[in-house]
Amino acid sequence: MTRLSDQDTPDIEAAHREAQDLLPWLVNGRLDGAELQRVQAHLDTCATCRADLDTLYTLQDVADLPPPDLDVDKAFARLLPQLDAAAPVHAAPVIPGWRTRLAANDARWLRAAVGLQFCAIIVLGTLLVRPAGDTQMAAQVAVQDDAYRVLGAEAGADSIVAVTFKPDTPEHELRRIVTASGARIVGGPTVTGAWMLGSAQAPADVAARLRTESAVTLAEPLGVQAGP
Amino acid sequence: MERGFDARPAEARTEHDETELIALVATGDRRAFETLYRAYHPRLARFLQRMTRSTPLIEEIVNDTLLVVWRKAATFNGSSKVSTWIFAIAYRRACKSLQALDEPVDAGIDEREGIEADRPDWQLAQLQLTGAVHAALAQLPLAQRTAFQLTFYHDMSYTEIAEIMECPVNTIKTRLFHARKRLAVLLEGQIEVRS
Numbered sequence: 001m002t003r004l005s006d007q008d009t010p011d012i013e014a015a016h017r018e019a020q021d022l023l024p025w026l027v028n029g030r031l032d033g034a035e036l037q038r039v040q041a042h043l044d045t046c047a048t049c050r051a052d053l054d055t056l057y058t059l060q061d062v063a064d065l066p067p068p069d070l071d072v073d074k075a076f077a078r079l080l081p082q083l084d085a086a087a088p089v090h091a092a093p094v095i096p097g098w099r100t101r102l103a104a105n106d107a108r109w110l111r112a113a114v115g116l117q118f119c120a121i122i123v124l125g126t127l128l129v130r131p132a133g134d135t136q137m138a139a140q141v142a143v144q145d146d147a148y149r150v151l152g153a154e155a156g157a158d159s160i161v162a163v164t165f166k167p168d169t170p171e172h173e174l175r176r177i178v179t180a181s182g183a184r185i186v187g188g189p190t191v192t193g194a195w196m197l198g199s200a201q202a203p204a205d206v207a208a209r210l211r212t213e214s215a216v217t218l219a220e221p222l223g224v225q226a227g228p
Numbered sequence: 229m230e231r232g233f234d235a236r237p238a239e240a241r242t243e244h245d246e247t248e249l250i251a252l253v254a255t256g257d258r259r260a261f262e263t264l265y266r267a268y269h270p271r272l273a274r275f276l277q278r279m280t281r282s283t284p285l286i287e288e289i290v291n292d293t294l295l296v297v298w299r300k301a302a303t304f305n306g307s308s309k310v311s312t313w314i315f316a317i318a319y320r321r322a323c324k325s326l327q328a329l330d331e332p333v334d335a336g337i338d339e340r341e342g343i344e345a346d347r348p349d350w351q352l353a354q355l356q357l358t359g360a361v362h363a364a365l366a367q368l369p370l371a372q373r374t375a376f377q378l379t380f381y382h383d384m385s386y387t388e389i390a391e392i393m394e395c396p397v398n399t400i401k402t403r404l405f406h407a408r409k410r411l412a413v414l415l416e417g418q419i420e421v422r423s
Contacts, residue, residue, distance in 0.1 A: 021401040024376075024408075030385040052408075058419060059411070060380045062358045067274045070287055076265055079291045086299045088256050217259045 015042045019049050027056045077214055084211055114162055114222055117190060159203035160186070160222040161210065162194045169215040177216065181209045194218070246310040254302035265294050271311075271382070272318050278377050279322050279370065289325055293318040308391055315382070316392040319374065357418060364414035372407040375400050 018035075019042040025031045026039055043049050161183060165174055178185060178197060183206050187196030199206045203221030210219035246267075252260035269290055276286045296317050304313055365373055374393065378384045390397045 021405060024379045024404050025386055028379055028383045030383060055419060056380075056408075059361060062361050064381045065274065065277055065362070067270045068277045068283055068286055070269070070273050070283065070290075072266055072269045075269060075287050075291060076262065079265070079295060082291075082295055083258065083261070083298055086295055088254060089299055089302055211258075217262075 016046060016049065019043065019046065020052070023049065023053055023056055026053065027060055073214065080212055080214065084208060111220070111222060113190065114160075114194070114196065117187070121187075158186070158198040159201065159206060159224045161197045161199065161203050161206045162218070162220045162222055163197055163207075163210050163216060164194050164218040166215050166217055167193075173215055177210065177213045180213075181206050183210075196222075243309055243311075247306060250297075250301050250304050250310055253298060254304070261294075261298055264297065268294065268297075268314055272314070275315065275318065275377065275382060276322055278365065278373055280326060285325060285329075289318065289321050292321050292325075296321070309388065312384070312388045312391050315378070315384075316394070319392050323370075360415060360418050361411075364411050367414060368407055368410055372403045372410070375403040376407045379404060 015038065019039045022031055022035060022039050026036070031039060043053065165177075178195075181197070181199070182201050183197035183199035185195055186198035189195055197206065197210075203223060207219040207221045210216045246264070249260050249264050253264060272290045272293060273286050276289055280286060280289075293314065297314060304310070308316075365376065368376065371393065375389055378389045378392065379386075384392070386397050386400045389400045393400065
């Protein structure tokens with residue numbers, strides 16, 4: 001057996017103290033580098049630390065509790081209304097740049113895309129009803145007549161809300177959500193998967209009701225469009 | 229509709245993925261937030277159940293914590309791991325809630341006696357040991373119990389735990405050391421704990 005010099009003894013005691021402090025993180029695998037090497041080297045020579053290590057493994061094995069019995073879906077549904085009240089604090093995003101700007105949920109992007117779509121619809125609609133031949137005059141009169149309505153259209157201004165649903169939302173659920181929000185589908189789905197809803201009610205109110213539905217992933221009021 | 233966030237199970241997600249999720253949450257992305265919520269709800273609930281036995285209070289603290297994440301995601305600067313940031317919020321909220329309620333900060337001691345009558349002896353012994361360890365952990369002071377739990381049941385490094393509990397690394401090591409000493413006394417004869 002090697003006889004320890006007086007100089008070696010403090011080193012061994014220091015190594016023992018360090019190992020005792022660090023054993024918990026050897027057990028959970030979070031020790032690395034020089035610390036890991038020193039603790040492992042000490043364990044080779046210290047029966048006390050080896051026994052303590054076994055004990056800590058036992059404690060880790062036996063004492064973890066199963067997660068409490070909580071319903072994540074219900075808890076999330078309870079939180080949803082608070083998300084509207086507590087809008088995110090805007091600061092420089094962690095990942096700025098093209099990925100953020102191109103994200104399909106970016107409201108600025110979505111508004112621009114929807115605006116362009118409406119412009120295209122209006123242009124196409126104008127071309128469609130543009131009078132031709134003998135029927136021109138009659139059609140013009142009809143268009144100028146205030147009483148003229150596209151079938152199913154309502155009088156007055158229409159608020160427009162863009163909404164997206166979870167991909168696995170069944171059709172009947174989608175219908176229920178739209179009806180419950182007091183709106184109707186007037187367009188979509190767009191290339192981004194968004195539906196356009198029209199309503200005689202304020203767009204912010206419709207969007208707020210839609211956001212309480214767990215199947216709704218985005219509801220964005222887009223403003224009011226003049227009625228026909 | 230393909231979106232820019234990761235819908236893989238929580239255990240398959242990396243730190244990098246979680247940082248991207250936080251970045252999306254900062255832009256108001258609700259789906260990214262829901263993904264993060266579903267990943268952290270069970271983890272935080274498991275963490276909090278050693279601080280209070282009240283299930284409604286656990287749910288309230290979890291939702292309060294994740295509401296802060298929703299509001300403050302843009303302030304996350306990446307200097308720590310996402311999990312460290314979120315657990316630190318949860319720990320502060322829990323301490324505040326328990327102080328406000330003046331609730332004794334003991335854990336939910338497992339009360340499952342009587343269900344193991346027909347089990348083999350070795351399983352019975354294991355269950356008894358588990359119950360004894362739960363009871364012993366519940367008697368530790370909150371700070372020691374939290375450090376112990378984050379180490380052994382959430383696999384965190386001492387640096388991460390120090391960030392969560394807002395104290396020096398050496399304090400965490402000392403808390404673990406004292407926790408083990410106390411457990412050795414409380415579990416004497418039932419488990420070999422030496423320190």
